[in-house]
Amino acid sequence: MKRVFAAVAALAVTLVLAGCGQEENKQQAADKPLPDPIRFATEGAYPPYNMVDSSGKLTGFEIDMVNEMCSRMKVRCEWVVQAWDGTIPGLQAGRFDAAISGMSITPERRQVVDFTVGYASTPAYLVTAKDNPLQAVTYGMERVNLDEIDPAEQQAIDLVRAQLKGKTVGVQTATIHADFADKYLADVVDLRRYDTQENMALDLQSGRIEVGLADAVAWEPFLDRPEGQAYSFFGPGFDGGLFGAGMGIALRKGDDKLLDALNGAIRSLKEDGSLRKMAEQWFGFDSSMP
Amino acid sequence: MDLTLIQTSLPQLAAGAVLTLELVLLSLAAGIVLAVATAFGRLSRLRPLSLLVGAYVFVFRSTPLLVQIFLIYYGLGQFEAVRASLVWPLLREPYWCAILALTLNTGAYGGEIIRGGILSVPFGQIEAARALGMAPGLMYRRIILPQAFRQVLPAYGNEMIQVVQASSLASTITLMELTGVARAIAARTYQPLEVFLVAGAFYLLLNLVIAQGVRLAERRLARETRR
Amino acid sequence: MLDLLQFGDSGWGDEILRGAGMTLVVAVLAYGIGLVLGSLSAAATLAGGLLLRGAAAVYTTVVRGVPALLVIWLLFFGGGSAATWAAGLFGFSGRVDLSPFVIGVLAVGLVSGAYAAEVIRGAVQAVPAGQLEAARALGMQRGLILRRILVPLALRYALPGLSNVWQMTLKDTSLIMVTGLAELMRVSFVASGSTRQPFLFYIAAAVIFMLLTTGSELLFHRAERRAARGVRRAGA
Incomplete structure (x- = not known):
């Protein structure tokens, strides 16, 4: 019982400290x-x-x-x-x-x-192995801009969703790509969050994930390597909207x-x-x- | 302090807590089996066996768990031979990699604890059992293990708490257990303190429950002894 | 493949070694903080009033009850504002920020101290009361008793436990890689990501950790023998 009490008391102290810390941030506005x-x-x-x-x-x-x-x-x-x-x-x-x-x-x-x-x-792109059936699908669009989604773009998004259903998809945690996956894919795919882009590429290569979603440019170092040769972009590139400006x-x-x-x-x-x-x-x- | 944030993130944190519990329970269950096997392996008169088991204990106790997890997850996954092997369906899942790492880790620490417990049984007891004509199996079941169990209970309780703490490292290999969820929410809402405090409170609670359980078990065992 | 571990600009050997140095520095400083915190906490438990005893109990229970990783994250995210606030109490204005190095040392030290506290408390309690009574009967002052009787005896009982705490502290430093500090684990992590050879670099890190833990264990064994040298003479 004493220990429980001690724990609760400690928590209370930390909460108060945390509260005080928060106030501090606002005073810094002065130039x-x-x-x-x-x-x-x-x-x-x-x-x-x-x-x-x-x-x-x-x-x-x-x-x-x-x-x-x-x-x-x-x-x-x-x-x-x-x-x-x-x-x-x-x-x-x-x-x-x-x-x-x-x-x-x-x-x-x-x-x-x-x-x-x-x-x-730079837009976001999905990547999978070149011999993956996902590559053979016609997605109908080069680029989907999420600012204002027109019917054709919505169709492309729906097609991507349908194709990715049940697949394991990797993103880097706390990125716009993770936000996109949370909003458009999370309910149909098994979503994995990686601490770095490089670790995600490692797992794409090992086959732990079938598809990765990331910035087009950030994919280049992986796709340019000998091991990356067997992989390529598929589907439309995404930008605008939650991908920001x-x-x-x-x-x-x-x-x-x-x-x-x-x-x-x-x-x-x-x-x-x-x-x-x-x-x-x-x-x-x-x-x-x- | 943002109470609505705590409120809205509670369901996710709860899901993370469930995964944490799963990892802990499975690793503890597999870990105790491995620990007993390790203790006997170390005590074995078969020199190659005891050396091998000794090497396992040494390696896992002298390196950080984080290295072990990364080695099992990213290190093994690097090899074509591993990916083509029968164990890949397990090793490709971060879930089983985490349980494997936690089990191997606690097996090494727990093995040493149990070995110490077995060695602590006074030799007179063993002599007495032998004099009564007990077979080794019966002797272990009736004389050595019950006493060793009582002896190791406090230390093993601490080890169980260490497994709870250790399970937080599963978040480094994409598992969304409690620490992973807290970290993801913190990174999304930019208000890290609230979620980390909630997560910390859950861990504290879980560990207090374990500690209390071990204490109860100790008391019960002590009562049985007196009788 | 092994050329990746070379020294110089083409390999990661020198970075890894520097990382190992950083790991050792962080571990030693954290252990030092841990010993101080542990001693203070043990003293508070054994001789303090209700408030101090409670504070010590809160400290050891909470810090030992949550994962070290969480302690690191907490300090990492909240340490700066807490330090700013604390500095404000002493009249400093402006922002105090804590570097990943300071946060790593503090966080691991905090954890280390909570475990050291239990070890030290147990060791002090293990010193036979008769020894202290005898010292008092000889008219020794408090300070002298502490220096000549209590500390040397308690140290002997505490050394094996403190050795364990050191091992734990050393291994816990690996967790501060999440802050981005270039210690051994972080360097291996970055190298394995950029070269795509995780096995090689994590094995290298594991081997260095084994050397560090085993080497330091030998040192502690020596210290234990030294601390116990009076015992053997008495027993002989």
Whole structure:
């Protein structure tokens, strides 16, 4: 009995502490100077956007982009490697000042963080083995935009749903792809959530999952490998709607000074064509947004 | 503190709790069988057997469970030979991989606990049983194991609680048990504290139940002894 | 395949070794925190008033009753705001943030301390009352009794248990990979994802952990023998 009491008391104390912690966040709205250094979080496991190479260094499209932005802004920047699903909570907890992790700008996320202008936009694609019967189906559309679903698009979605029925489908946890799967597929498929895109690809290869859903560009490193040759996209690409309006850098709400500075730097990268060049270097095509 | 969030996420958390319970119960059941076998294997006079079992115990006790889970799930799944083998239908499921890892892990720790219990039975008892002409099987059933059981109960109770904690690692291989659900909700709602506190309270409750159960069992056994 | 473990820029060998170093640093610091927390908690249980006793009971019950992974997640997500709030109490304004390193050390230390508390409490209780009475009868001061009698004797009883706590702490550090800190487990995780050779890298991590746990166990055995050297002389 004493132990039960102790446990309850402990819980109460933690709850109170948690409550106090929450209040703190709201006081930070007042404008303040740019942080020095500006700390950027990235996952480091989402190639080609961001990854860690065998020399232990962060590399990738987003790393190049932010480093270039920082040198144009003439500020010091620091990288923090952050597991994906802790990115927004970590941002809110003040562990870093900005997060760039292939994060799409969605209405849900906009409620809790601010975003810079978009710097890249790529559709989501389903992938399965080339010899899988799913590849032979005609889905009737190249691209489904979820902003306003017309009857033809609805038909394509329904067909995808019907085809995937009963199959095991993988997504990375807490992504727009997981949101899509939750909304359109969860009731008909066996949905698996992975901590990283790479682990999902490993399980696609081992046959634990039959289908994976992810960002088109994030699929490339896997599909380009010898082991990935036996796999390819199928069905329509998806964008718009819950997939959001391209990828942006996330910031705490109210960090307006930092937001303006980052937006300025992204625009300057767009204007002189550097962003396009980086995209072509890392993705093989131009994904940048106007 | 967002009480509506707790309310809306309760059904999901409950489903996660059910999966946690399943993982724990299955691993504990399989684990105790393995633990007894391990204890006897270690005590065996067959040198190769006791060495082999000793190696198993050493490996599983000297590495983190997380490595073991990743090795079984991602490591074994990497090989074509494993994927073509008969065990693949089991190993392809994260559910069975988690149970396998938890069972092997608790089997190693539990085996050492039970071995200690068996060794703690005074030799005079064994001599007495032998003098009465008891066969080894009967002696184990009537003399050694009951006493060893009483001896190991507190330590094994702790081990059971460790299995509950350990089951949280199943979330790292896509299983949506309690920790996995809490983590997914936290990542979606960006309000991690609430769900983690609810999840923590459930674990605490489960462990208190186990601890209480073990204490009751101890008391009962103690009463029987006095009689 | 083994060339993936090479040192230098082409292999992961040096990253893994650095990761192992980080694991060891985190484990040692966490264990240190654990010993301090454990001693304080044991002292509170044995000699504290109702409030202190209750606090110690809450601490050990809760932390030992929830998975270490959950403690890490909690500190990871809530630690920063809690620290900011605590700093506010002492008049500091502004945000206090905790790096994954600090969070890892604190979380594992917190868990370590809860288990150490039980070990230390048991060891202190195992010191025969006669020893303390004898010391008092000789007119020893409290501090001296603590230093010369209680601590050396309790340490002897506590060492095997503390050795277990160390092993657990060392292995628990693997869990802080979820924060992204580049310790042994995280490095193996990243390497296995990027090279698609999970078996190789997790085996490497397992072997390094075995070396660390076995090596440190030998050290503890030595310490146990040292702590017990007076016993043998008395028995001979």
